[in-house]
Amino acid sequence: MQILQKMFKLGEKPEGSTYKAVFVAAFAAFGGILYGFDTGTISGILTMPEVEVIFNDGNAFSSGKSSLITSILSAGTFVGAITAPYLSDTIGRRIGMLIGCGIFCVGITVQTAGMSIATLCVGRVIAGLGVGVISSIVPLYQSEAAPTWIRGAVVCCYQWAITIGLLLAACVDYGVQNRTDSGAYRIPIALQYAWAMILFIGMFLLPETPRFRVKQDRLEDAKKSLAFLRGLPVDHPAVESELAEIRANYEYECSFGSSTFADCFKKGGSQRKRMFTGIGLQALQQLSGVNFIFYYGTSFFKNIGIANSFIITVILNVVNVVMTIPGIMFVEISGRRKLLLAGAAGMCISELVVAIVGCITNSAVGNKILLAFSCTFIxxxxxxxxxxxxxxxxxxxxxxxxxKAVALSSASNWLFNFGIAFATPYMVDSGPGNADLKSKVFFIWGGFAFVAFFFTYFFVYETKGLTLEQVDELYDNVTLAHLSSKFVPQAQFNDKRFVAELEKAEDENVEHKV
Known part of the structure; x- marks a missing residue:
């Protein structure tokens, strides 16, 4: 941990132990395994000969069937993400994830037992509901549990878990691709029970976040949770101080009334800007085209004449896992904005090269260039x-x-995920009613990466090193995103200024509800 502190240039060691908080928040990232493994599994399953025999009379899946089976999961995840706040805001972040795991297991059971496209689709919708709930709550739980100095790196572990899930799925698909029984699809689908049970057991044993306990007005439980996460006695001054700041901030916000989904877009202040940023980021993440590779990569590389498409998919997944590590390391060193700007530029250049090469040649050399720049894109x-x-x-x-705001942002991710998964076969495949774009589809993904660069510059604020309470102060005082890196917080929410404002709001009979 001392090495990490030096790496992130922390200076003096924060009070208490950070091991517990980092472990708790990082373990929640295991939820990404469920998302990644399910996403990666379906890509290989739909190209397996035995699966085509069982589900499609031995014929290759049409664009319509492939589109439906692949995208229907995202329809479920969209609904799950939207409904997640009703769980996380009423019974807790932790219990919400436990329920998400249970729903996911029901979906896996239906898929494993099914032997028709209809049953497979129903199972994927149910599993999607569980994944949507989990995907909405995991970043929320992590952000509220992790110490400020490593919060970004810990939340990055969620994406890392997704990449590991994708890699595991590619490896399992490669191992079962030549099976001549129902194990070709039942083994990779049923393996998802293991990931769900690991997350379920872990979250059953781990604590609720102190911020949710404050929201419930259970201050003693909040203090115990915070003391556990910081590795300090319950009555330690550092615990008291941090709890006071969390409580004062929450009470100040609640002095303006209770919250609804409509409040996420309320006029005045910075709330609309924040929602536009979150929803835009999640939409552009999907519009980069990355899930085109992981949903349809195996069939895409096969259709453009590249041999060993399963091996190519495994290689791309290895790149995905390994290159997420620099993101985890540098998010707290270089900050959020610089990484997003550099990543958008790299994706745009790589995808345009893939599109151009795919247009001018289909030779062996051209295919090698295409694969190389697919790797740089990933x-x-x-x-x-x-x-x-x-x-x-x-x-x-x-x-x-x-x-609610995190849920809406996650729902944006799943909505665009669904749209891309549904439309891509029609865009890429040949045949009646299809666009037959093949590698030219990367012109579209590259165009959205170009948009992502400027979106980051104008709308994404730098939040490195700030507490969640100081982020509110940042948005209240800085109007232009490119100036956010120069922001220096001036006060804590438990100081006299905010207490005075809270008392003033109460005196004016503004609705106050904790």
Missing amino acids: ASFAASWGPVAWVVVGEIYPLRVRA
Whole structure:
């Protein structure tokens, strides 16, 4: 831990132990395994000969069937993400994830037992509901549990877990691709029970976040949770001080009334700007085209004449896993904005090269160039937009609307995920009614990466090194995103200025509800 502190240039060691908080927040990232493994599994399953025999009378899946089976998961995740706040804001972040795991297991059971496209789709919708709930709550739980100095790196671990899930799925698909029984699809699908149970057991044993306990007005439980996470006695001054700041900030926000989804877009202040940032980041993360590779990569490389498409998918997944590590390391060193800007530039250049090469040649040399720049695209995404988009979304919203705002941002991710998964076969494949773009589709993804660069410059604030309470002060005092890196917090929410404002609001009979 001391090495990490020196790496992030912390100077004096924070009071208490940081091991527990980092472990708790990082373990929650295991939820990404569920998302990544399910995403990666379906890509290989739909190209397996035995699966085509069982589900499609031995024929290759049409664009319509492939589109439906792949994208239907995202329809479920969209609904799950939208409904997640009703769980996380009422019964807790931790219990919400436990329920998400249970829903996911029901979906896996239906998929494993099914032997028709209809049953497979129903199972994927149910599993998607669980994944949507988990994907919405994990960044919320991590941001509220992790210490400020390593919060970004810890939240990045969620994306890293997604990449590991994708890699595991590619390896499992490679191992079972030539099976001549139902194990070709049942083994990779049923393996997802293991990831769900590990997350379930871990979250059953780990504590609720102190910020949610404050929201419940259970201050003693909040103090115990915070003391556990910081490795300090319950009555330690550092625990008392941090709890006082969390409580004062929440009470100040609640002096303006209770929160609804409509409050996420209320007029005045910075709330609309924050929502536009979060939703835009999650949408552009999907519009980069990364899930085109992981949903349809195996069939895409096969269709353009590249042999050993399963091996190519494994290689791309290895790049994805390895290159997420620099993102975890540098998010607290270089900051959020610089990583997103550099990543958008790298993705744009790589994707345009892939598109151009695909247009002018289909030779062996051309295919090698295409694969090389597919790797640089994945590397650019993995080190930047993959993890950092989740970091920003997890930390830019006020506590009063945080669960709902994170849910809406996650829902944006799943909505665009669904759209891309559904439309891509029609865009890429040949045949009647299809666009037959093949590698030219990368012109579209590269164009959105170009947009992502300027979106970051004008709308993404630098939140490195700030507490979640200080992020509110940042948005209240800095109007231009490119000036945010120069911001220096002036006060804590437990100081006299904020207490006075709270008392004034109460005196004016503004609705006050904790």
